Amino acid sequence: MNNVGINKIAVFSECYSHNLGDGVIFDSISFLLSNFGIEAVPIDLSGRESCSASMVQEIDASLFTFVRNVMRVPIRRYGTLRKLCSTSKWYLYDMQKTHDRWSHIIKSVDAVIIGGGQLLTDIDFGFPPKIFKVAKLAQYYKKPLCILGCGVGSTGWSLVARNIYDYVLRRAEYISVRDEDSLNMIRNRLPSSVKVNLHPDVAFMINQFQNYSLNLSDNKVVGFNFQPLLNFKKFLPSFNSLSNDTYLNLWVRLIQGACVAGYRPVIVTNGHPLDYETARSVVDRLNASGFQVVLADRPLSSEALIRQLADLPNLLCTRMHAGIISYCLGNKVIPISWDPKVVGVWSNVGLEDLVVSAEDLFIREWNYFENIFDNFVHSPKILECAQKKILSAMSDCVQILKKS
Known part of the structure; x- marks a missing residue:
């Protein structure tokens, strides 16, 4: 298919995570976009720049990694300590590290997708500030933003995370999630006029x-x-x-x-x-x-x-x-x-x-x-039906982006 005006989309996900299931999610989104003649540009929300780099256990001399290694057990045990560590690392180190790269990529693409995986969570305040940063950059460079096939954390959101996600969701041109619980949680946060779509996890396209x-x-x-x-x-x-x-x-x-x-x-x-x-x-x-x-x-x-x-x-x-x-x-x-x-x-x-x-x-x-x-x-019919729903959702997303 030819697509006028949308040729390249930055896809923010955990694409270079150690957990390779996250990489499969990005691969699936990339495949779906390719059906519409669109190139997916991978950007890892956690700042990793390649899969190979994330898989190699390198020595990181940063103060944050040293503290994390020393405090690994108590950090894992106490939620408040995890959030403090995660928040400090982002605002004092990672945000500056990623700003120029994310800005350059978002400026050069036609749209932005926050796509796939359990990204709308607040377990350790890891994702909220990063997703907020993506939304602010998309707004600054006047790029349409979509939330595609994400999951919403079952543990709930803190007050700060709620405000962040409300901001992001209200500015998204298209929103879809991968399960009923996520759908209900987001619907409760948004006006009834905002449509939230439901479709299967994009990884069901893998075959x-x-x-x-x-x-x-x-x-x-x-x-x-x-x-x-x-x-x-x-x-x-x-x-x-x-x-x-x-x-x-x-x-x-x-x-x-x-x-x-x-x-x-x-x-x-x-x-x-x-x-x-x-x-x-x-x-x-x-x-x-x-x-x-x-x-x-x-x-x-x-x-x-x-x-x-x-x-x-x-x-x-x-x-x-x-x-x-x-x-x-x-x-x-x-x-x-x-x-x-x-x-x-x-x-x-x-x-x-x-x-x-x-x-x-x-x-x-x-x-x-x-x-x-x-x-x-x-049940081949169940899988076929799931894949049709995913393709339909991506088609809707692309059509909305074309009109933005």
Whole structure:
């Protein structure tokens, strides 16, 4: 398709995050825009300038990194301290570091999209000031702004974050979200005259531009994808009193059960170093108990993650986008819900029945999950319907931008 007046759009997201699911979100937006002859310019909201740079563990001599490393445990434990650290780092260091680059890019493009992922959150006041900065620069350079396929944090917004997001949302030419809860939260913040659109997570487009041959020869291969206990504790009170040893042993028990049942487990991570560290701890415990499993190399790009997932005909996962990728590639998936967004995103495509609560990790033996895999039925029509909705939303967004 030819598109008059809109040739290049700056897409602000977590595109270079250690969590490669965020990279898949940007890749999907880029693919969607390419259907309209538009180039997507990636900009990472956290200031990372490339995926390779973010994946390499370099020594950062800044005062903020030193403090963060020394205070890592208390920062993670106390929300107020996390917010103080995040706010100080942004206003005293990162804002100046990113200003010139963001200004140059926004000035040179035709529009700005804040796109995909759980960006409208206020867990540690990480995103509000950055998104505010993007909106102010878009306004300054007179570039239309869109919010595309974002999620809204279930933990609520502080007063400052509410004011920031109200400012941004009221100036957006187009707003869409990826789940019903996010839709309701935003609608409650805006006048009824402001339209808020709902469509599936853009990552459900992945099989339209990433195709890999599936491992159909060995249906006894099962993937396990999980993350640190800390992530669970942010959203699940039942996990607050859980020790890390107990958490790791939950996965050890399940994987042992899969081995005994004749499965060949493969542990695959989403790229984040802490995910990989957790996986290594589980593998060490399995080895010590006489069970040998495969730990896939830590993927360093979204393409590497997709290749690893394509080889897993069965996947039990806590990282939401690992599940989305695997499902779109045609594999069997059991998504574990540890954050309300997981149920919300899968429900929005009509696949809420696939989701299993994280609490079931306590009480279920492997045969429970094996039975789900045995009875798993793919629905190409559901995926096709989801993709049509995503394409329609992007078409609406582009048409609105053309009129702006």
